[in-house]
Amino acid sequence: MTSVGKLIDGKAFAAGLRVEVAQGVATFVASQGRKPGLAVVLVGEDAASAVYVRNKGKMTVAAGMESFEFRRPATISEDELLELIEELNGDDRVDGILVQLPLPKHIDEQAVIAKIDPAKDVDGFHVVNSGRLAVGLPALVPCTPLGCLMLLKDELGDLSGLEAVVVGRSNIVGKPMAALLLGESCTVTIAHSRTRDLASVVHRADIVVAAVGRPEMIKGDWIKPGATVIDVGINRVPGDEEGSTRIVGDVATAEAIPHVRAITPVPGGVGPMTIAVLLRNTLVAACARAGIAAPVGL
16 A cells, blocks of 8 residues: 555546536437436525525536526425426426525425335435335435445445444435445445444444545544545635635545545545536436436446
């Protein structure tokens, strides 16, 4: 093993995945006479969400798909938002529906997610897709954990028998990540901020997925020598200059690099995978709705 671990280039992997998706889209269009469609719903004026939605739209179009954006004011009622989703459920041009979270406080996010047709739930948050994933049936899987799994399999190949620790228990990353790793025959532990002696739990892992949302919480000496680390955290902390900020992960990367086999940097690791997998999920949903097989390998 080298003395310094490898940085996993999520940006390059995501670019390759987008190329594969675009090829699959071209085949879909040739056979079905229409483009797969992704509808994104943005409620309110959150600047970060608006940038993210704009990037999603650009990449959707670049992959050869239709992009439909629905922007609604923060004052929209829950009933009005549910009506919009019902319209999109019935729109044959739309294969994927994504409601950008978080939503304003007066709207019940779970009610909104539950309203989305599970066959169009490209975020993979609907309880039907969560349940299918949990019992090992085909499902639309949340984009970030599926992207993490792709990076792990690209780096390690067969994951069978490896010990994996997922730090974080959210419905968006932690729980689905654990289910995916179980599906690959890993031995999986879900840890979190209240885990006793978290350092020793992390230290036994061949694979560490950090998704706890606390800047550099996982220290370098917690990592077992030769482990592979996927850092999902995106935390903004004060920068070196007064008034500036920088983005760090949930792992103290500089400390961890001497210990690891490989680690995803922040930024440039997991982040680029999320939109690429969203495009993949939209194509898979379109194929399923058309009654045709999704491209092999996606």
